[in-house]
Every structure is written in C-alpha cells, then in structure tokens.
Amino acid sequence: MSNLEAVVATNNNFTVELARKMVGDENVVMSPLSMLTALALVCLGAKGNPKTRIKEVLQFESCTDIHSGLEQLLSTLTESEEYELKINNMLFVDKTCNISETFSNVSKIWNEAKPEIVDFKNHPKDAWEYMVNWLKEKTEGTFQNISEDSINNDTKLVVVNTAHLLANWTQNFPHFKTKMELFTLSTNEKQYMQLMCVIGYFNVRVIKDQMLSIIELPYGKKKTLSMYVILPDRYDGIIKIKENISYEQLNDWTNPNSMKRTFIEVYLPLFKIESNYSMKNILHRMGMADVFSNTKSNMSEIFQDNLYASDIINLVTMEAAEDGTEQITDVDDYFGFLTIRLSQITFKVDHPFIFIVRDILNKCFVFYGEFQKP
Template sequence: MSTLEDVVAANNYFTAELAEKMSSDENIVMSPLSMLTALALVCLAAKGRTENQMKKVLHFESCSDIHSGFKELLSTITESEEYILNIDSTLFVEETFQISEEFINVSKIYYNSKPEIVDFKSNPRGAWEYIVNYLKGKTEGTFQTFPDNSINNDTKLIVINTAYLSANWTQSFPWVKTENESFTLSTNETVYTQLMCVEGSFNIREIKDEMLSIIELPYGKNKNLRMYVILPDTYDGIEKIKQNISYEQLEDWTNPDKMKNLFTEVYLPYFKIDSSYSIKNVLRQMGMTDVFSGTKSNLSEISQDNLHISDIINLVTMEADEDGTEESTNAEDHLGFLALRLPQISFKANHPFIFTIRDMLSKCVLFYGLFQKP
C-alpha cells in the first residue's frame, strides 16, 4: 500500500477500536482522524518504548512514512469547494519546559501546528482561559469551551484536537416536511422531537441476520463525502451493535457495493452535538501507557525535560438539519417531481443509531457518532 493508504487504514482501524470502547449515555460525536493526527504529531517527539507503544496502538507499525502520509491525507480531504472541513491539533506545554526548535519546525511542516506555551504550574485558571480564547479564535467561535477540570498545577502537556465540518446534503430535507414525532429511547421511554423527512433515491441496505439497516446520505454534487446511518431494528438494539463493532464490520456495513439504490422515504431527527471527549483512559486501556506517565514518558524530541501528556481532548461540533451538517440557506433541492412516486422503502431513525462520515476518495472515516436521545 502507499503511505496515504497506510494512514487511512490506521485511521479506520483506530475508529473501530475507539467505537468499541466508547462509554457514554449521552450523544457523542468524535473525529478519530483529528485524534490520530494529534497523536501522530506527538509521535514526532516520541522515542524508545513510548514510541513503540504509540505506533502499536495507533497502527503505525507498517507505515513507512507516517508524517508525510498525514500531510498528504489532510491536504487531500480539506481542499474542497463543496464543503468546509477544518482539522486542527495543538500541543499546550507548561512554560517551564524548553521546547526543541527542531520539533517546532517539523511540526509546522507536517501538521501546520506550533506548540503553545502556557503557565499551568502557577496559573492553571489563566492557562485554561488562554486555551479557550485560542480555540475561539482558531475555530471562528465554533468551540466555546472545554472542561476546566482537565487542568491543574501539575499539568505538563495538554493535546487538543478539533474537527469542524460544514456541508450540504445532495438531497436536502424540505423544511415543510419536518414534523414533531415520537422518538423511543433505549430505555423504552418515548419523547418527542423534530423528525426531518425527504423522499429520493438512496443507497440502502437491510441486514436481517444482524437486525439493522444502513442508509447512505451523500453531501454535495460530487458525493465525495457521505454519512452512513446505522440503525438497529429495535429501540434497544444499539448496545448489540456497539458490542459487535469492528473494523471489518464497519467496512462491510458501509460498503456501497452491497447496497441497493431504492426510492426511499427517509426520516432523520434534527440534531446538534457539541462533544468534548477525553481519550486518555481509552488509550491506556489499549496499551499506550508510558506517554501519560511522569516517570516513563520519553518525548525527548520535544524537550529533554521529563515531559508527559496530561490529557488528550477531542472537540467536535456536529449539526444535522434540513440542509446538512450546518445551517445554510443556499442548499439546492434535487427532489423535483420525485415526490409523485410512492417510496419503495422507509428508513425511520426514530430510536438510537450510530453514524459515520467518510471521504469516498481516500476511504477515510472522518467522524463517528452515537445519537441516543434528542
């Protein structure tokens, strides 16, 4: 495989492993790619056992040139006229550490990132406020804050990665068809929420043995970006899906070649998820332990001092409305007179479901989410 394909494979394996270990009763969306990009940035500085653990957990062992691969991938997926995708990774380092000039230069070349120096030791609150303001400026106000309990006087290095997507559906959901309808939670409790509705030709698949259905919702005219909604047949089937998730399963479920193009009536809840997710404990469970240890971490390419990661936080905002992932007034309606036809099948996401967003040119999974309640 090429270096780019190696990085994409590493990302998609990492996505499935994170999905399996995610534990939350809330709605959550994460960008495995932005997490992996941030960890690859840290990997620039890792040596010895720290580097070996990271490469094993992140599936970098077979990558001949990790950092060139990430540079190529990020350039490929973020340069589009049909959508806006911003992925950013920043290291916030305690000011008492002397950072290597070589690391600063190399991180800029491959990841367009520069370490930020903050005063965790004597002013943790001020450091938190600095990071919040940095994020606001970097993301045009998309990310307003992150948990202040991630920072204290002992914090040495915080890794924050952000992902933001703005895109319009290929077939927008007519706002006049959005109605207040019932949504059944996994506890069998019924609530009411706004369900959007559209009729059109979509790739769809029903897997009776696994009691789930998958629909493909493309973005833009080129359809290079696509959301896959994985819906269990029953209101409480989400746990079974989560338990069975693997790289092979995700690849199979979202394989367009195994879908049928049918005229479908699609119901999808309007949702907006602001997610702040720490993956420190998950990475420890996966075997990446030394980089978080004050006595075992070897990040000597950043600093010769005893530097270790205090936390890794992924910030993602995801919105699904009638036009797409962010409210827009210029989405083109492609329905025409299709509404005169009777749907061959109905796909109604009125109970918990999983969704992924994938770039079809690189085959890279960009986002993974779990919608459990309105």
C-alpha cells in the same frame, strides 16, 4: 500499500477501537482522523517505550511515513470545494519546559504551528483562559470552551484537537416536512423530537442476520462525502452492534457498492451533538498509558527532562439539519416531481443509531457518532 492507504487503514481500525470503548447512553461524536493527527504529533516528540506503544496501538508500523501519509490525506479532505472540513491541533506546553528547536521546526512544518507556551505552573487559570481564547479564534467561535479538569500547577503538556464539518446534503430535507415524532430510547421510553423527512433515491442495505439497516446520505453535488446511518432493528440494538463490530464489517457496511439504490421515504432526527471529550482514559485503556505517566513517559524529542501529557482533548461538533451540517452554499429542495410518486418503502430513524461520515474516494472514516436521545 502506499502511505496514504496505510494511514486510512490505521484510521479506520482506530475508529473501530474507539467505538468499542464508547459506553453509556449519551450522544457522542468524535473524529478519529483528528485524534490520529494529534497522536502523530505526540509521536514525533516521543521516544522509547511510549513511542513504541503509540505505534503499536495505532498500527503505525504498517506505514513507512505516517506523517507524509496524513499530510496527503488531510490535503485531499480539507481542500475540497464540495464541503469544508476543519481540523486543528495544538500542543500547549508549560514555560518551564525548554522545547527542542528541532521539534518546534518540525511541528511548524507538519502542523503549521509551533507549540504554544503557557504558564501552567504559576498561573493555571490564565493558561486555561489562553487556551480557550486560542480555541475561539482558531475555530472562529465554533468551539467556545475547554474543560479545566486536566489543568493544574503540575500540568506540563495538554494536546487539543478539533474537527468541524460544514456541508450540505446532496438531497436536502424540505423544511416544511419536519415534524414532531416519537423517538424510542434504549430504555424503551419514548420522547417527542423533530424528525426531518425526504423522499428520493438513496443507497440502502438491509442485513437481516445482523438485525440492522444502513442508508447512505451523501453531501454535495459530487457526493465525495457521505453520512452512513446504521440503524439496528431494535431500540436497544446499538449495544449488540458494538459488541460484534469489526474493521471488516464497518468497511463493508459503508461500501456503496454493497448497497441498493432505492426510492424511499427517509425520516432522520434533526440533531446537533457537541463533544468536549477527554481522551486520556480511553487511550489509557487502549494501551497508551505511558504517554500520560510522569514516571514512564519519554517525550525527550520535545524536552529533555521528564515531560508527559496531562490530557488529549478532542472537540467535535456534528449537526444534521434540513440543509446539512450548516448552509454554506445555495441548495435546492430536491422535491419537485418526486412528490407525484409515493414511496412504498420507509427508512425511519426513530430510535438510537450509529453514524459514520466517510470520505468516498479514500474510504476514510472522518467522524464516528452515536445518537441515543433527543
């Protein structure tokens, strides 16, 4: 297995573990890949048991050079002409920590930036404002805020990572077909929301024994990236899907070769989800508690004295609109002659569903999300 293949396997396994840890009925979107790059950066600075636990939980042991594999994967994904995928990572470190020059140099080479030095100890409010300004500038205003919850006078290290996708559908949803429709919540309550509609040929799969259906909605002319909508038969079916979800299942469900090209009428909610997610509790439950412990952490590759992460913050936004996530190129209304022929099959996403954005070439999960309510 090459480093690239090992990184993809690690990322996709990590996606499944994150999906299992998601609880509640809130809309959520996260980028396992962007989190993986942030944790790989933390792993560079860790030693001893914390480093071992990161490698074990993320299954880094299967990759001889995780950073080389990630660099290769990210260059493939972020240099596409079909879409824009923007991933940023930054370590904010208190100025009382004399950061190792070796780590700073390695971080600059691999992450294209040295850690940012701030004054958490004496001026936590100013440090937070500095982080927010960095975020706004680095993401060109896509993300406007970071929670202050993890920042105080004792904070030594905060990791911030972001992911944002700009892409157009291969076959866009005509604006005039977007209508208000009823959406059934997991509680069986109903609310009105805008559902987009398009008629065309899409890859579809129905898995009766799992009580779910899947549709592939590709992006761009070359279809190198796709959103897979996993729709349970029941309005409260997400819980059952996640109870039984596995790495093998998710890979199989998002395999275009296992789907059937079908002429179909598709209804999809028009939505935008913005997540500002603290990963501390989830990663703690996954077995990475030592990274966040002021007594057990060992970040001596960054700073010789006791250094631990206060939090790892994942900021992600995902949009499903008529043209895609955001209009970045000219698109056509792929309606034309298709309106002449009426579809006999409907794929109507009118209750909670899971979605995966997958890179087709490398079979890598880039985003994972759950849409639960308008």
